[in-house]
Amino acid sequence: MKKMLAFVLALMLLLGTAAIGHAEETETFTWWIARGEDTSYYDNYSENPVLQYLLQQPYAGKKLNLEFWQGISGSEKENFNNMLSTGDLADIIDLNYSDYTAATLYEDGYIIDMTPYVEKYMPNYMKLLAENPAVNEFAWSYVGDEKKILFLTNCMLSEPFEGYCYRRDWIAKYGTHPVTGEAFTWSVDENGIWTDDVVFPCGKTDPYYISDWEWMFEIFTRAMADLGITDGYCISLYYHGVMGVGDLYSGFGGGTPWWYRDENGNAAYGGTSDVMRTYLQCMNTWWNKGWLDKSFAQRSGDMFYVIDSKSVHQGKVGMWQGRQSEIGGGMDIDTPWTDGIMVYGAPQPINDVYGPAEHQNKEPNAYYFKPEMTIGMAITPKAEEKDLAVLFAFLDSMYDPDTANFGHNGFSREMMTEMPDDTPWKQMYLKFGLEDGLWDENNGDPIYTQNVDVLLGNAMKMNRITKGFPYDVRQTLEARSALLQHSMDLWVLYETSATIPENVDYLISPKDTSRKSKIDMNQQTYQHKGGTPYEKHHHRRNLSEAHGMGAAQPCSCPPRGRGRHRAFEKRRRAAAA
Numbered sequence: 001m002k003k004m005l006a007f008v009l010a011l012m013l014l015l016g017t018a019a020i021g022h023a024e025e026t027e028t029f030t031w032w033i034a035r036g037e038d039t040s041y042y043d044n045y046s047e048n049p050v051l052q053y054l055l056q057q058p059y060a061g062k063k064l065n066l067e068f069w070q071g072i073s074g075s076e077k078e079n080f081n082n083m084l085s086t087g088d089l090a091d092i093i094d095l096n097y098s099d100y101t102a103a104t105l106y107e108d109g110y111i112i113d114m115t116p117y118v119e120k121y122m123p124n125y126m127k128l129l130a131e132n133p134a135v136n137e138f139a140w141s142y143v144g145d146e147k148k149i150l151f152l153t154n155c156m157l158s159e160p161f162e163g164y165c166y167r168r169d170w171i172a173k174y175g176t177h178p179v180t181g182e183a184f185t186w187s188v189d190e191n192g193i194w195t196d197d198v199v200f201p202c203g204k205t206d207p208y209y210i211s212d213w214e215w216m217f218e219i220f221t222r223a224m225a226d227l228g229i230t231d232g233y234c235i236s237l238y239y240h241g242v243m244g245v246g247d248l249y250s251g252f253g254g255g256t257p258w259w260y261r262d263e264n265g266n267a268a269y270g271g272t273s274d275v276m277r278t279y280l281q282c283m284n285t286w287w288n289k290g291w292l293d294k295s296f297a298q299r300s301g302d303m304f305y306v307i308d309s310k311s312v313h314q315g316k317v318g319m320w321q322g323r324q325s326e327i328g329g330g331m332d333i334d335t336p337w338t339d340g341i342m343v344y345g346a347p348q349p350i351n352d353v354y355g356p357a358e359h360q361n362k363e364p365n366a367y368y369f370k371p372e373m374t375i376g377m378a379i380t381p382k383a384e385e386k387d388l389a390v391l392f393a394f395l396d397s398m399y400d401p402d403t404a405n406f407g408h409n410g411f412s413r414e415m416m417t418e419m420p421d422d423t424p425w426k427q428m429y430l431k432f433g434l435e436d437g438l439w440d441e442n443n444g445d446p447i448y449t450q451n452v453d454v455l456l457g458n459a460m461k462m463n464r465i466t467k468g469f470p471y472d473v474r475q476t477l478e479a480r481s482a483l484l485q486h487s488m489d490l491w492v493l494y495e496t497s498a499t500i501p502e503n504v505d506y507l508i509s510p511k512d513t514s515r516k517s518k519i520d521m522n523q524q525t526y527q528h529k530g531g532t533p534y535e536k537h538h539h540r541r542n543l544s545e546a547h548g549m550g551a552a553q554p555c556s557c558p559p560r561g562r563g564r565h566r567a568f569e570k571r572r573r574a575a576a577a
Contacts, residue, residue: 024063025062025063026063026064026065027062027063027064027065027386027390027391028064028066028067028386029064029065029066029067029091029092029383029386029391030068030069030090030092030382031067031068031091031092031093031094031377031465032068032069032070032071032080032083032089032090032092032093032094033068033069033070033071033094033464033465034070034071034076034080034096034097034464035070035071035072035073035076035464036068036070036464037455037458037459037464038459041428041432041455041456041459041460042428042459044068044070045068045070045464045465046066046067046068047428048459048462048464049410049411049424049425049426049428049429049460050406050407050410050411050460050462051066051462052424052425053423053425054394054397054403054406054407054462055394059390059391059393059394059397060121060387060389060393061390062387062390064390064391064394069090071097077097077099079097080093080094080097080098084110089380089381089382090380090382091379091380091382091383091386091391092377092378092379092380092383092391093111093377093378093380094376094377094466095376095377095378096374096375096376098375101141101513102141102150102151102375103141103142103143103150103513104513105150105378106141106143106148106150107143109381110380110381111150111151111379111380111381112378112379112380112381112383112384113149113150114148114150114151114152114378114379115148115149117379117388117392118149118152118392121388121389121393121396122392122395122396122399123396124396124397124399124400124468125152125395125396125399125468127399128155128399128468128469132469134373135153135373138153138373139152139153150378151376151377151378152376152377152378152395152466153373153374153376153466154373154374154375154376154466154467155373155404155467155468155469160488160491161305161323161324162304162305162321162322162323162368162491163321163322163345163347163487163488163490163491163492164319164320164321164322164345164346164347164348164491165321165322165327165345165487166207166216166318166319166320166343166344166346167220167223167315167317167318167319167341167342167343168194168196168198168342168343168344169186169194169340169341170219170220170223170318171184171198171216171219172184172185172186172196172198172342173186173223173340174219174222174223174226175198175216175219177199178199178200178201179199184196184197184198185197186198188329188340193481194328194329194342200212200215200216206344206347206490207346207347207349208347208349208350209349209351209352210251210349210350210351210352210354211353212349213235213319213349214353216234216319217235217286217289217291217318217319220234220291220318220319221234221290221291224316224318227336227337229315229316229337231311231316232311232316232317232318233290233291233292233293233294233311233316233317233318234286234292234317234318234319235286235291235292235293235317235318235319235320236292236307236312236317236320236321237283237292237293237296237307238296238304238307238321239296239297239298239299239300239302241283241296241297242257243256243257243304243367243368244257244258245258245366245367245368245499246260246364246365246366246367246368246496246498246499247321247348247364247366247367247368248279248348248349249270249275249276249279249366250348250364250365250366251348251349251350251351251362251363252275252278252279252282252351252354252355252359253273253274253275253278253351253355253359253362254275254362254364254365254498255268255270255273255275255365255366255498256366256498256499257270257271257276257279258270258271258520259500259520259523260366260498260499260500261499261500262498267500269523271523274355274356274359277355278351278354278356278359279354281354281355282351282353282354285354293307293308293311293317295308296308304321304368305321305322305323306322306323307320307321308320312326313331313333313338314335314337314338315331315333315335315337315338315341316337319346322343324484324487324488326343327343327344327345327481327483327484327487328342328343328481328483328484329341329343331343344483344487345484345486345487345490345491347364347490347491347493347494348364348367348493348494350362350363350364363494363495364494365494365495365496365498365499366496366497366498366499367494367496367499369492369496369499376466377465377466379391395466398465398466398467398468399467399468399469400468401468401469403467404467404468406462407461407462408461408462409438409439409461410437410438410439410457410460410461411425411426411429411434411437411460412437412438412439412441413436413437413440414437414440414441415437416429416434416435416436416437429460432456434452434456434460438452438457438460438461
């Protein structure tokens with residue numbers, strides 16, 4: 001981080017000299033982004049303070065001006081498709097809301113082949129690809145037998161926004177030590193910090209196994225009976241009965257109930273596997289014991305992280321997939337069912353109860369986690385009428401580690417001190433009470449100097465446009481509790497090595513994409529018809545044979561968790577210790 005500070009402060013000195021005046025000619029490009037920031041901060045992304053600052057310096061000898069076309073929140077995909085249908089294209093377009101692969105867009109003339117420009121004007125990007133095989137594998141599209149760079153990857157340090165949550169207060173108040181049978185003790189100090197002496201059957205202070213979960217469910221059942229909760233339940237499920245990305249399912253032997261990457265690197269299908277049989281044995285048991293929400297299949301309008309949010313926030317549910325904001329005691333709404341509530345996070349569980357030995361005691365290897373590499377932006381033919389060297393020089397700066405760090409983090413306390421008060425970017429920070437910037441040094445890591453609202457923090461960083469890996473950056477809120485940090489570490493405790501990247505379609509040809517779409521439709525139809533998974537417990541049918549999909553094919557997609565930042569990995573291992 002000291003290197004980043006030196007970089008930005010040196011740039012400040014440059015921008016304070018007359019040298020910048022030599023770059024009088026300006027090249028303007030338009031850029032379609034899916035959405036801007038909250039308009040209470042600024043109306044258009046061109047007003048972003050970090051972006052404004054970076055655009056003060058020349059690129060390839062010229063000043064660069066960026067005009068942003070912003071999609072409408074909730075209608076991003078429609079807005080993107082309208083842009084294609086009218087042919088009124090921006091010079092640069094965000095592909096994350098495209099229904100079409102980059103190869104299809106290229107063949108239809110909507111985007112250009114960026115390969116020669118990237119190789120000539122983007123040494124930082126080429127260095128990133130050379131040093132990170134997983135990124136390199138993701139960065140190329142296939143058009144016939146040719147590999148082309150049709151988009152730039154957007155690399156980020158992701159932190160989980162959701163994961164399994166449970167009522168720790170119920171465990172402490174209604175549970176007993178699994179060995180001694182003694183009641184647990186707990187307390188809350190004057191600062192609201194909860195402490196307890198809860199121990200799970202695994203012998204640890206967090207629930208790692210299915211046996212730990214079932215022990216909790218017995219306690220939740222007692223708690224609900226004592227509190228007079230007649231319409232509550234122990235754990236909520238996604239309305240399919242299983243998460244397509246893995247999650248709970250993955251702990252029963254690995255993989256996902258849909259397509260995943262097996263231990264040999266081949267594409268495999270889990271919907272008709274023995275792992276699915278073992279998972280369904282467990283779900284059958286939970287269903288028969290009354291631990292599941294009897295109406296789960298009717299909640300098709302709920303996202304997986306807000307299932308039956310009303311019952312959860314009324315305090316009637318023992319365990320659910322929730323968000324960061326629900327960790328701790330903040331859900332206490334002064335009602336008998338939420339009085340003294342304390343919510344902890346839990347990792348994906350390891351099956352140690354059901355099925356054969358080969359499906360037990362295996363770490364989960366697939367669950368929902370925001371990918372660190374996503375489809376970024378592409379260039380349209382409209383931009384070819386302009387000086388592309390200027391644009392690509394700027395884009396390459398986004399893959400310089402120091403600039404990328406700056407984009408991910410915004411201005412620090414020291415940067416704010418060094419900046420003249422009359423600069424528009426400093427004025428914007430001051431307008432929103434950020435006189436100390438967004439972060440400060442903390443033993444080499446950036447840490448927010450105050451409790452910054454997420455929307456404000458995003459608006460004061462460069463959050464909406466493509467940029468490279470934050471090589472040395474880990475962001476934590478000073479106000480983030482140790483409990484929240486620990487819960488987040490547990491949510492991503494295991495590697496998602498079986499997960500195929502969400503945007504894999506961008507790596508394959510239009511012909512293969514069409515074939516894959518038909519296969520996906522067949523497997524989804526197969527799994528969703530005929531009632532819930534519990535009613536289909538003994539229904540075994542070979543999907544590959546039924547729909548002619550053939551044998552498993554090699555999958556060269558990188559595991560989604562392998563590139564996780566080293567600081568994040570350090571916390572992950574510490575949580576597992």
